[in-house]
Amino acid sequence: MxxxxxxxxxxxxxxxxxxxxxxxxxxxxxxxxxxxxxxxxxxxxxxxxxxxxxxxxxxxxxxxxxxxxxxxxxxxxxxxxxxxxxxxxxxxxxxxxxxxxxxHESSSSLDEVVVVGSRSQTARTNIQTPVPVDVIGTKELKAFAQTDISQILNYAAPSFNSNRQTVADGTDHIDPISLRGLGPDQVLVLVNGKRRHTTALVNINGTFGRGTVGTDLNTIPAAAIERIEVLRDGAAAQYGSDAIAGVINLVLKKETPWTASLLYGQHASNTLGRSFADGQTTQFDLNKGYKVGSRGYINIGAQYLNRGATNRGGIDTRPLLYSGLPTRGANESESDFVNRYRVLKTDDDAKAQAAGLDRNNMLVGNSAIRNLGVLANGAFGIGKTAEMYFQTGFTDKQGKAAGFYRIPSQSTQIDLSIYPNGFLPTINTRVQDVSFSAGVRGQVGGWQFDLSNTFGQNRIRFDITNTVNASLPTGTSPTGFYAGTLRFAQNTVNADASKRHELSGVITALNTAFGAEFRMDSYEIQAGEELSYSFGQPSKNIEGRKIGTSFTAAGAQVFPGFKPSNALSKSRTNTGVYADFEAEFGPRLLLGAAGRYENYSDFGGNFSYKATGRYTLFRDISVRGALATGFRAPSLHQRFLNNESTQFVNNVPRQILTVNNDNSVVRQFGVGSLKPELTKTYSLGLVGKLGKGVTFSVDAYKILIKDRIVFSSQFVREADPSGIVNTILNTVDPNQQINSVQFFTNAISTRTLGLDVVLTDRIRIEKNSLTLTAAANFNNTKVTQIKGSDQIEKNADLYAKLFDRTEKSRFESSVPRSKINLSATYTAGRWDFLLRTVRFGKVTFISTTDPFNNDGTPRMVDGVPYPTANDQTFSAKWITDITVTYRFLKTVSASIGATNLFDVYPDQAYINPRNNATNLSGDPTTRYSGNLDNTSNGRFLYSRAVTQFGFNGRFLFGRVNVSF
CATH class of the missing domain: 2.60.40.1120 (Carboxypeptidase-like, regulatory domain)
Known part of the structure; x- marks a missing residue:
């Protein structure tokens, strides 16, 4: 509700x-x-x-x-x-x-009227704006087989990146997004120019965007969207917090005829000697606009999506599944140890075979999703100079994803009387998203006004199935638990006014705009049922069990529920005012300036400004640029999230404690309350037309971010020679069940340099047309400073754990530093041919453990050097899509096509030779070890920590389109 x-x-x-x-x-x-x-x-x-x-x-x-x-x-x-x-x-x-x-058909997809980025009453195309804006229209939205907004943008907009994650709890169902190489929470999303709320989920697992809160673009039906405008420039002075990398504005359809489309497709792929036919996808889109009176309309768009799971997991390489690995006795010869090891291995394999225990025991790929969404918008004339408008939407998205398989030998995490052969726990999410916006806009005395109220809420419920609470007495645990609910809501009131002044003299026209905004955010964590989080069952005086001296794991395996101590309800308010001016100095020069002040109830105020300019050099060629400051307010999620989770670090399960920023544990590390990120953005570009058909834009940018909020690395008990972490954790966990602690802090500063290039040409061939587009983004983000509290910085071990090598790589190299998009559309009579190829640049994973000591000597593990191959770069790849459409009638067409036509996969993750199930060496420096690479015992054949375009291979589809 x-x-x-x-x-x-x-x-x-x-x-x-x-x-x-x-x-x-x-x-x-x-x-x-x-x-x-x-x-x-x-x-x-x-x-x-x-x-x-x-x-x-x-x-x-x-x-x-x-x-x-x-x-x-x-x-x-x-x-x-x-x-x-x-x-x-x-x-x-x-x-x-x-x-x-x-x-007449536009000579270029670039040459489109845009709304975002300026409050001027003068209509401008995106080659006339002082900052770069991409426009993605209806044809591009429906041309290929991508079924949701984040994937459509991933292949259509070079500066945008988003990939589905795997084995990452709730992040399996909400795709993190990136613009210009920055994080999910550094891009602002608007719908018809109104701020869109974020999700209730914080990405806390080992994926891109770890520690951030983004907007779930996939809760918005693509059928309802007329076009997408991507503003590639800092715009906090115009739109407020989050608009650091830019703004994505989803413009909804108005009065349109009945349109419907039905798509069916599935992956048909081969990799590493195996064939796959999975990921079956059915999508039905429906849209209809109605004319209301002489100046009104209502448009309704709906979408149903049912996407099956995919699995590209590898074979579990652990030699033994039912018992722990043996150790060589002090007086045991190597040959005797190997013989004993071999007998154990033979017995273990026989037991697995008799039980039907498959070593391909993970689901590594896309989670299963069922998504039903509807979005309506409309407007109604009031008198002759005003109109009332609204938009409202509801989405119900249900997802099912798996975690890590629990093998029988993991005795503290399993109840063998329930799962004698282990189990694969599943996380079931139900995401319900609602939104409503209404307002009135019009003209009074030459001033355009717009008064509105926008409400949005995202709620995520977690139910864990095929699992167990291992701390309960043997045979008594349920196998399913309600683990709790996250909720985020936002209500925004806006008042805007603008006027264009026609002048004479040096300034020929001046557009002035003023406005105010009041926003309330609220964030809730609702506790799960007792057995989803408990150690034993305290309400019935049932003590948690031990195996020998080892405590069993509390709560539901894969996702312990939120405890009552985790539950909270927090809110804050924000008041902002802005002024925006744009002056025309004749037809050649345009200068703009904007300033915005915002005051948050929880951390105070901030002032941002922006200056823009565009100068026409000759004919249709212009130079443009901008200088802006900005900020991003820490989210309520980052300030107050607290929970426990089970995560696998170097293949070892750990209980991880996440504490909120006001917790006494954080204070014991000397870390203070969160403050906003502060930014400076510079951009300079050249844009224009060449002849009748060619348009181009080239824009360079530099983004500096100070006090960037990060999710710290894990401070681990056993990796703490000073004992500080043990002492701190013992204050909240005297039973020492919690292995590590992590929290949010303003720890780093970054610098991002980049270049965007877009070139489009439309060629007429008799009655046919050919449109060619080339677009590219090149970006490079560097962490320029890592800072901690005085207490952390004076302790080398704590400082190394504050923001380790892996966390640094998430910012610097976990998304492609380059992306090139080449596309061609050829229309001939009833036929449309669309061909697109996208080059996803290289990405690099950096492991937590540095293969070298501070003095440059190799780090030793088991008497041999730690493998440098754990730091791995995955090379650039080209992904090619094709669609062929035939129009039977003006109102009926059919399309067939393929995405990833040539079945391209990323480079395979490095597997250490010792990570081999048949490696039964008695020598401790050469025998089996699964923690010397990043495959989690061979099950992740492709990296899940850094992603380019996913790893599901070729997708074939057919689609029927009908309009009435």
Whole structure:
């Protein structure tokens, strides 16, 4: 349910609906919009009266009707894929003026009118804006087989990265995103220009984006989206916190005809001598827009997605599954030890074979997802100068993912009377996402105003199945548990006003904009049932069991539930004001300046500013640039998250304690409360048109981030020579069941350098057309400073664990430093041919253990040097997609195609020769060891710590599209 009673800021935002403006409408203008080349009707064309909010859209027959007062008006006609036209018309009170307009296909997908990045009333294409903006239209959204927004953007926008994670708890079901190489929480997401709420999940496992909170783009149905605008520039001075790397604005459809599409596909792949036919996917999209009165519409988009799981896991290389590895006795010869070891191995293999225990015991790949979502938006005219608008959505997403297999020999984590052959625990999530936004906008005295209220909530429930609480008496544990719920809600009230001033003199026009925002965030952790987290069952005086002197693991294996001590309900408020100016110095020079002040109830205030400029060098060639400061407020999740989880570190299960930033444990490390990240962004670019068909943009950028919030490395008991970690953990865990502790802190500063390049050309070949696009992003992030508290910095062991080599690599090399996108679209009669190839640049994993000591000598493990191959670079790869579409009728078409046509996989993860199930050597320096590489006993054949494009191989699909 939606906890509206907890959102105290809703009522102020609804006051805006008392602003009703009335007026008597005249006859106006009407007509039909057609394609200049084919004569076909163009539905969904946006028609706006210049310098006003008055407007409408064409229906499925391309017809429109727009009431207007008598006088002279300029109408702007725009639609994605077509060149924008402006036409002057003189209306009277006697009868409607008939104005039919033909529109021609745009020479470039770059040349699209954009909303994000400027509050100017002047419509600009993205080659006219002072900062870079990508526009991804409806055709690109539906051209290929990517089924959700994050994957669509991953292949369409070079500066954007997102990959599905595996064996990462809740992160299996919510894909982390990256823009310009920065983190998921450093990109702001808008829907129709309104701030979108983040998820309730913090990524705390060993994946990209560890320690961050992002927005789940996949809760928004792609069917409802008209276009996506990606602003590639710091914009905190315009939009507030999080807009460090840029802004993604999802623009929703308006009045459109019935459209429906049905896709079915699956992976058909071969790798390492095995064939796979899995990941069966069914997706159904439906969208319909309705005209309401003369100036109103309602559009509804819905999506159903059922995606099957994939598995590219390897064979478990542990020699023994039912018993622990033997150790050589003090007086035992090597040959006697090897013979004893071989007998154990033979018996163990026979027992596994008799029980049907498969060594391919993991699910390493995409989790199974069922996603049902609907999103509606609309607007209704009020009088002749204002309109009321809304958007609302609901998504129910259910996911099922697996953890690490518990083998029978892991005695403290298993109940052999229930699972004599081990078990694979599963994490079941239910993500429910709701949103509602409403407002009124219009014109009063030459000023454009917009008053709105936006509410959003993300709730994630965790249920753990096929598991056990190993601390309960033998044979008494349930095999399923409710582990708790996370909830995040946000309510935002906005008031914006802007006006364009036509001037004479040096400044020919000045756009001024002012606004205010009030936001309330709330974050909750709800405890799971007792047995999901307990050691034994304290409510019934049942003590947790031991095996010898070893404590068994508390709570549900793979995901211990949230304890009552973890439960919390926190909230904060934020008030912001801004001013934004944009001046035109004739037709060649545009300069802008913006400033924003925000004050948070939990950590205080911040002021950000931005300066932009664009100068036309000659004809359609311009130079543009920006200088901006920004900030990102620490999320409530980062401030208050606290829980326990089971994680595998070097193949060893550990109980990890995450403490919130105000906890006394953090204070014992000398770490203070979180403060905002502060940024400076610089960009400089060249943009324009070459001839009739070619458009280009080249933009360089530099992003400096100070006091960046990170999730610390794990401070481990046994890796603590000073004893400080033991002492601190014993204050909260006298039974010493918790192995490690981690927390959030402002520990690092980073520098990101990058370059974005986009080049597009449309070529007409008689009646056919060929569109070519080349786009690329190159980025390089470096950690320039690591700082801890005085207590941490004076202790070399603690300082090394604050932000270790692996954590550093997550920022510097875990997403591709380059991505190149080449695409071609050829239309010939009823046929469309689409070909795209994307080069995902190299990524590098850096292991926690440095293979060298501080003096440069090799680090020794078991008497041999630690393998440098644990630091591994995975080479760049090209991924090719193809789609062929045939239009049977104007309203019916069918597509077939493939993503990853050539079945390309990332480089395989390095496997140490000693990580081999048949390695029964008696020599401790050469016998079996599974912790000398990153494959977790051979089961992760491809890296899960750093990802380029996933590792599922070829995907074949068919799709039918129908419109009415």
């Amino acid at each position: 939606i906890d509206l009673y907890k959102v105290k800021a809703v009522l102020p935002g609804l006051v805006c609906f008392s602003l009703l403006i009335t007026g008597v409408m005249a006859q106006g203008v009407q007509g039909r919009i057609t394609n200049g080349a084919s004569g076909a009707a163009i539905p969904g064309v946006s028609i706006v009266v210049s310098n006003s909010t008055t407007g409408t859209t064409t229906d499925e027959n391309g017809a429109y009707s727009l009431p207007l007062s008598a006088g002279s008006h300029t109408l702007r006609f725009s639609s994605l894929g077509f060149e924008t036209r402006s036409v002057s018309v003189q209306t009277t009170n006697e009868k409607p003026v008939v104005l039919d307009v033909s529109m």
